[in-house]
Amino acid sequence: MSDSKTAYRYYAYARQALVEALRLANVLAGDEVLVPALICKDVLSSIHTVGANPVFYQVDKTLAPVSLPHTPLIKAVIAVNYFGFPQDLEIFSEYCHKFSVKLIEDNAHGYLSANVDGVLLGNRAPLGITSIRKTIRIPDGARLHVSDPQLSELLPYQLSFNDKPLGARYFLQNIFSRLERATRLPLLRWVRSIVRLRRFLSTGEFISTSSTLAETEVVVPVGPRDSSMKKIQKLDEEVEVKRRTDLYERVNSAVSNSGIKPVHGRLPEHCTPYGFPFFGDLEGAKNVRRLVNSFGVEVIRWPDLPEAVLADAPDHYSNLWFVNFL
Numbered sequence: 001m002s003d004s005k006t007a008y009r010y011y012a013y014a015r016q017a018l019v020e021a022l023r024l025a026n027v028l029a030g031d032e033v034l035v036p037a038l039i040c041k042d043v044l045s046s047i048h049t050v051g052a053n054p055v056f057y058q059v060d061k062t063l064a065p066v067s068l069p070h071t072p073l074i075k076a077v078i079a080v081n082y083f084g085f086p087q088d089l090e091i092f093s094e095y096c097h098k099f100s101v102k103l104i105e106d107n108a109h110g111y112l113s114a115n116v117d118g119v120l121l122g123n124r125a126p127l128g129i130t131s132i133r134k135t136i137r138i139p140d141g142a143r144l145h146v147s148d149p150q151l152s153e154l155l156p157y158q159l160s161f162n163d164k165p166l167g168a169r170y171f172l173q174n175i176f177s178r179l180e181r182a183t184r185l186p187l188l189r190w191v192r193s194i195v196r197l198r199r200f201l202s203t204g205e206f207i208s209t210s211s212t213l214a215e216t217e218v219v220v221p222v223g224p225r226d227s228s229m230k231k232i233q234k235l236d237e238e239v240e241v242k243r244r245t246d247l248y249e250r251v252n253s254a255v256s257n258s259g260i261k262p263v264h265g266r267l268p269e270h271c272t273p274y275g276f277p278f279f280g281d282l283e284g285a286k287n288v289r290r291l292v293n294s295f296g297v298e299v300i301r302w303p304d305l306p307e308a309v310l311a312d313a314p315d316h317y318s319n320l321w322f323v324n325f326l
């Protein structure tokens with residue numbers, strides 16, 4: 001799926017595409033970027049890389065902004081299509097128009113997803129980013145979307161694709177994932193448990209917690225693997241869209257009496273979900289895990305919140321989970 005009015009550049013990771021988006025938005029050292037407090041640390045690393053500082057806005061339980069604060073140093077605003085669901089951009093566009101700042105549509109979660117008018121997510125703002133590797137099982141692959149013709153003229157050349165192979169990890173994960181879907185046994189989960197046990201034995205931690213350092217890591221944009229790009233080109237998009245929308249309905253009905261609260265009442269038209277987001281405590285998440293056990297999917301808490309947000313985070317930031325459809 002593409003849009004002829006939008007120019008694309010491909011990167012290994014979406015955080016790299018975001019660095020380029022911030023540069024195109026003319027965000028300079030000492031400037032500020034308005035970003036949702038419900039965000040992962042990787043996004044902060046991109047802001048840090050251009051020498052800017054984050055200013056957080058809060059989101060409500062529908063994951064829409066409560067209000068958008070303003071300071072004279074804010075040069076760009078990030079709106080997130082959480083879990084591939086289209087964020088309503090109206091309030092963001094009004095803000096950007098009023099204060100002459102650039103809107104960046106963070107569509108890391110929404111490859112193949114579109115809004116109710118069928119407009120591909122990531123293409124609805126002057127600048128957008130998508131992490132394709134979150135939707136297709138590939139080691140890298142992300143893109144920058146530039147829909148503003150003036151900014152398109154400033155676009156750097158495509159960085160060269162590298163010739164690294166997909167790698168053993170990719171092949172193993174792919175084989176396990178296919179076997180899992182065929183046999184309905186949670187093979188990938190068992191492999192992950194073994195990896196976590198090994199990690200625990202060597203580090204004392206089951207899950208590798210991304211440290212504060214992840215927020216201040218310097219992000220260097222590089223091109224993706226040529227082999228990943230070939231996988232993206234070969235994807236049967238229609239089949240993948242159907243697989244995801246069907247899975248959403250199956251999970252939705254499987255968990256209907258489990259005590260958790262889905263973030264969204266229903267799947268909007270043309271939305272291709274990254275997963276099934278829900279609010280719940282640990283017990284609720286375990287229930288969901290049990291109910292979707294045979295679907296070949298994983299239940300994950302998201303996001304690993306930035307340190308500055310963690311201390312005062314409302315419950316709906318800490319109790320957010322999703323069934324990952326990868």
Ligand SMILES: Cc1ncc(COP(=O)(O)O)c(C=O)c1O
Binds near residue numbers: 040043080106133
């Ligand atoms: C909302 C959001 N934006 C951007 C990113 C960065 O994507 P990538 O891991 O491809 O750099 C993530 C990663 O989890 C994300 O959740």
